[in-house]
Amino acid sequence: MAKLNLPCDEAAIRALRVGEEALLSGRMITGRDAAHHWLIGGFREEVAPYLAGSIIYHCGPVVRKNPDGSYTFLAAGPTTSAREEPYQADVIGRYKVRGVIGKGGMFAKTRQGLVDHGAVYLHAVGGTAQSLARAVVKVERVFQLEAFGVPEAMWVIEVKDFPTVVTMDAHGGSLHETIGDHSKAVLHKLLGGKSG
Amino acid sequence: MMGLEDWTKVIVEVIATATSRLPDDVTAAIRAGRAQEAEGSLAAMALDAVLKNAELACSETAPMCQDTGVPIFWIHHPAGISTGMLNKACAEAIRRATAQKLLRENAVDTLSGRNTGTGYAPSIPSVHCEEWDRPEVKVELLLKGGGCENVSAQYSLPNTSLGADRNLEGARRVVLDAVYQAQGKGCGPGILGVCLGGDRGTGYLEAKYQLMRRLDDRNPVAELDAMEKRLVDESNQLGIGPMGFGGKTTVIGAKIGTLGRLPASYFVSIAYLCWAARRATALVGANGEVTWPS
Secondary structure, X not given: OEEXXXXXXXXXXXXXXXXXXXEEEEEEEEOOHHHHHHHOOOOOOOOHHHHOOOEEEOOOOEEEEOOOOOEEEEEOOXXXXXXXXXXXXXXXXXXOOOEEEEEOOOOHHHHHHHHHHOOEEEEOOOOOHHHHHHOEEEEEEEEOHHXXXXXXXXXXXXXXEEEEEEEEOOOOOXXXXXXXXXXXXXXXXXXXXXXX | OOOHHHHHHHHHHHHHHHHHOOOHHHHHHXXXXXXXXXXXXHHHHHHHHHHHHHHHHHHHOOOOOOOOOEEEEEEEEOXXXXXXXXXXXXXXXXXXXXXXXXXXXXXXXXXXXXXXXXXXXXXXXXXXXXXXXXOOEEEEEEEEOHHHHHOOEEEEOOEOOOOEOOOHHHHHHHHXXXXXXXXXXXXXXXXXXXXXXXXXXXXXXXXXXXXXXXXXXXXXXXXHHHHHHHHHHHHHHOXXXXXXXXXXXXXXXXXXXXXXXXXXOOEEEEEEEOOOOEEEXXXXXXXXXXXXXX
16 A cells, blocks of 8 residues: 655656555645636646645535634545546646546546656545545635635645555556456457447 | 425435435445455455445435435325425425535536536426325435436447347347446446336436336346346446446446337437435325335
8 A cells, every 4th residue: 555645756656556555645636627627728826836746636525614714525525537538638737736536537648648747547436425525634725616616616635544546657557448448358248249 | 284394304304315325225235246356456445435435424414425416306296286396395405405515516507607506406406296196205316426427328229330229139238338338437336227218308217217226126027127137247247346446346236117119219228326326215194204115
């Protein structure tokens, strides 16, 4: 089991390999559909320092606003990453992001981006929103809350021992491709030689 | 006679149950899958995480998944109850449950892209009322997450590339293709609701209604019952596994229904449901007492 403290440098990321479990601690930021579109629409100075050397978590949390104005994550599992495929590699390159956490994996463009920029794709277990919310120890601040709404806003959070699995590494490895190829071969057999 | 406020309260309770309690048959199926996976595998780790999360959600009546899904209600009611009122009660219950954080602010105005902030928007929730000849009201709710909704699929048969003709074997072929296409993106191990026939709208709705069935029930139609078992078995041979990590547990249930069709059309609609199968059913008696059939 690897341990990763955020923010981190490129060497720490290059050391991670597909299939390895990684526990994350430190500061990261959530971002999903609206955020990725916004991040590539210009250079967003205000969030750039939170992105550099850190991780974007594909997550639209359930959040409570406390009487003192602070926020607490009540449910916070990963959302499907495939939708960010058109933007992810560019966001990683432009903001020097070291990786993303999501679910379902990503494709060729992101895979190349991970290799080029020294970044990693980390998979959290989808639907485990209660367990993962407990790994979020603090909500530091939020960007674009008014414009994007709660699920799509960019939440700066501090996590402790946040559990993930490396499913795409900085060396071109992808568990999703391995599983996809295997299942395609089985499907082909089950359909008597006819598929897709 | 129950009024709008009474119904709203009952429906908030149905929402709280659905969002926080994994049905016992689903838990049992996940445990059975876990027992099949190799110790130390990513599949075993994922299923353990899922079971632990289900316990936490249940003990705190908190949403098991942050994507609290698209709420779909099916309400069977005796003659004389206003369906307009039931619709209003469902909409108000969604607003209240969202304010109580049982649900996420999960409704977006499609044209402006703005989150409505209330959980409510046209068709969220969708409510389907049907009169029946029993004295009680049955309220059924499915909260279906967006990730699994996005990998749901509809095929128009025949499909040449999959060798799928207009028959049950053709349906088998396209369902397996849908499971393959979904990979881990629908938060498997998944449950397949399938409808043969209908049109593009009714087909999907019936496929989703099939997801209200218990995993351990039997299809009364023998050939569909056999196909349900076969689809689970063959889906699991694909080796996609929980979350697409690889493993033996890809699908934990398949449920098939049929509707009539036009001579020109043969649709197979597949509603993929994530492991977080958030369904709840309440029976409401004439004087307002609520029971929860398993």
